[in-house]
Amino acid sequence: MGMYRLYGHAGWGSALIEAQLVWYQREFELVDTGNLFKDDAALSELRKLNPAGQVPVLVLPDGQVMTESAAITLWLAEAQGSDDLVPSPGAAERAQFLRWLLFIVANIYPAYTYMDAPERFVGVENARAGFADAVCDRAKGLYLALSGETAGPWFLGPRFSAIDIYICAMTHWLPGRPWFEENTPDLVAIADAARDIARFGDVWVRNYPKK
Template sequence: MYKLFARPGWGSVLAEAQLAWYGLPFEVEDLGDLFTSEEARQRLATVNPLAQIPTLVLPDGRVMTESAAITLYLADVTGRHDLVPEARAPERPEFLRWLVFMVANIYPTFTYADLPERFVPGVDAQKAFRVNVDTYAQRLWAQMDGAAGQPWFLGARFSAIDIFIAAMTQWRPKRPWFAGACPRLHAIAEGVDALPPLAEVWRRNYPPE
């Protein structure tokens, strides 16, 4: 049994969706708001000193963190290639490039904008910083949209990148912005939304308003 420390709608959904896709046995320990709950941060810090999610405890008790690392690990441990192209697959270089692009460039912008006080002193400067970070993130998304294939990011080949797109387009600036500014990514996200193996994950993390 895998154990996933999670918060509905947060970055833990990236790992949760893959665990569900592979049909791996897992339990979810829902944490409180890590931004406001010291108790939640301390509970998570016992297994991950950075107190960040996703944090995945493997069946043997070892801890995995970092979304891209978890993605590659789960493909290795299941011996499957439906979410991660195998080493010699022609799509492998593009997959690795854009997977790391998302986690190394886009994902951190949420931390910067959500917690500007970590990086910039002064309320006014923090507000401006958040606006600048969100604008920069939109430029990164536009770059991805220009590289996206159809119906999936890698073209005919479905992958974990499509799961990441479906989850992360639910976050700021959210789906309506993507529909107008990044239509390829929006179409990919809607396609992933409709996949039955992930339906319960999306209901748990993004319940209808």
Template sequence: MHTLYWKPQSGSLAPMTLLEETGLPYEAVKVNADAGEHKSEAYKRDVHPLGLIPALRLPDGTVMIESAAMVIYLADLAPQKGLAPALTDPKRAPYLQWLVYGAATLYPAYIRLYHPDYHRVREGDDEAVKALARTAIDTAWAAVERGLADGRPFLLGDSASAADLYIGMMALWHPDPAAFKEACPKVATLRKAVWARPAASKALAAHAK
């Protein structure tokens, strides 16, 4: 059985969604971040060396970190669900591209927006950091919108993949939902379709608590 260490309203939504979508048995261990549980020496030793959330303990006891890696791993464990193109499928390349784009381009921009203190050089820098983050976020989403310009409902075509679930998570994080929908209507439609899926909506409901 897999064990997911998670907290609400965080990047742990993506691996929890994949666990629900694949139907793999798992235990969800809610980490008390408000109490700093994830910063304890025990957590850093046994779960995540950097004291971050999420983390995924595999059935053999190995602990995996990085949400995008978890998404790729879990989707590949359940090929019958059709969430990941096979290695020889031409769609495998854009699938990996969008997953890594989410992790390397979108995710860090949101971290800068919501945690500017992680990036400030001196006191008083927070607003400047957030302004740069907003620009980066808007630019990054514009590229995703262009990726859907041919009318496809999902990143790879007519069917949702784990890449859509991962990108769809970050589409929930935009600070101005109305402006986001106006600027990126195709991504907004993708987001709505992703979270209307029964398994995905179950994970989302858990994270809203």
């Protein structure tokens, strides 16, 4: 089998896919895009692969380009013939897995597009901070909803899944670890436990040196 090529940046959404490739013990080349918010040339270059100008981008061994972390998550499980991270069709956890995976990428994840770079969306300079705060409040509400659905010890119950990988990565992002600790301790517990899984090697430390 050929090699995967993952475009990303330490700590960003590429960590979601990096963790899965490591889990599946697949060889991959990591291409650092740099900071897409600061480097316009890097952003234009990445847009040739992903029109949204975002990571993760995964080039498959046959040269096809894949984007969208949830699509990649589902595809990798199929390609591996594994239900380790994605409950198979017919599994009891399948419906809730799909529901909350899509909830995360369709509802929570876009908040970062807006709050990470409010200047792209709000022309009036002194309205930007308020806009970013409002988007962050929306994300907080959605994280609280996610937290309310946590079965424990993992999101879906006794069974680890890719949703726990999302929770691990995203609890290192805004609104910041202190907020997650105070408001969604169950998500933080999942993140800490995921970081301790030896099979992930140094993925978490590489992307998030500090909890």
